Amino acid sequence: MLTGVSEAVYYILAAIIIGSGVMVVSMKNIFHSALFLVLCFFGVAGIYILLSAEFIAAVQVLIYVGAITILMIFAIMLTARLYSAQIKQSNEQVVPGLIIVSALLVITIFALSKTTWKLSSQAPETQTVAEIGKLLMTTYVLPFEIVSVVLLSALIGAIVIARRD
Amino acid sequence: MIGLNHFLTLSTILFCIGIFGVLTRRNAIGILMSIELMFNAVNINFVAFSRFVTPTALVGQIFAIFIITIAAAEATVGLAIVLLIYRNFKGINVDNINIMKW
């Protein structure tokens, strides 16, 4: 790998993620927040590729960008009353929230810098999709089957809640 | 060289942004969006640990897939609840939803 390229890619992606993340929580118009959420999810997909987790990146784009954000935009359109006036989108907890969050950030990053991880220098798996498929079908078969039950209950629950009877 | 700590720092910052959104948003959909940001931060953590601590086992990636799945299920049910709230309260500002408050 060319020296410096992965660093540059990392910093660009981190800037995209953090910038759009800040926009998501601070935009006045909730619809614009949803669009920045898409950008943020794309940035995270790029980070997964940087971590040589291609399949997770594809899943991220497929589910987060393609499905969850669309669902959010639909929900925003359904509750369209919000657009009529420039309603204040944040409550009075901004300053305490900022203090708490920055304290958490400082403490966590301090703890991170003090910790030594058991790093491994092996090369990462390249055939991730096949390996994930094998693990899902053998070691993690029970969670895999339970996922379908979770999805079923989410489907039925959401239909029952959202339908107007 | 970009190491594990870089990714962990990024995910910490993203998680903190998510917490800030949950604390300060008045719109219920905005809160759900912030929760999705936090899910993403957690997933970055899992995949980064998978890459740097157990590069050949991929357990972290499996976990990330399950988390994404659960996030999708959570978003569908959560937004359905938001729609129900909108129908009953004519708005989705969480400040106004206080009939359970004593």
Next chain:
Amino acid sequence: MFQDYAYVGFFCLIGVIFVLFVFFLSRLVRPHHPTPDKLESYECGELPVGSAWVQYNVRYYLYALIFVIFDVEIVFLFPWAVVYRSLGFFAFLEMIIFLAILIFGLIYVWKKGALKWV
């Protein structure tokens, strides 16, 4: 591995630059004489009624919701399809169980009439 995605990034960059360049170019060469008629959303045809920010029908949301659930299902089908040959009948059985549980949900939605456009 990671280098392969340099092409993806390169194409994204070219796409962005191309769009910006074409917009810049058209700004340079186009005439600029706006009249109220020209500034209509549609120069010919219907006048737009009201704002585009109207409240959507909840039916769209129900379809999106069902779509999300089955989109997640695809994510699990994909790695299964990659390793299907090497794992054989057991993997087939697992996937049949997985799909049967989700198809039960589809049947429920169907019976409930959520797929009907009334």
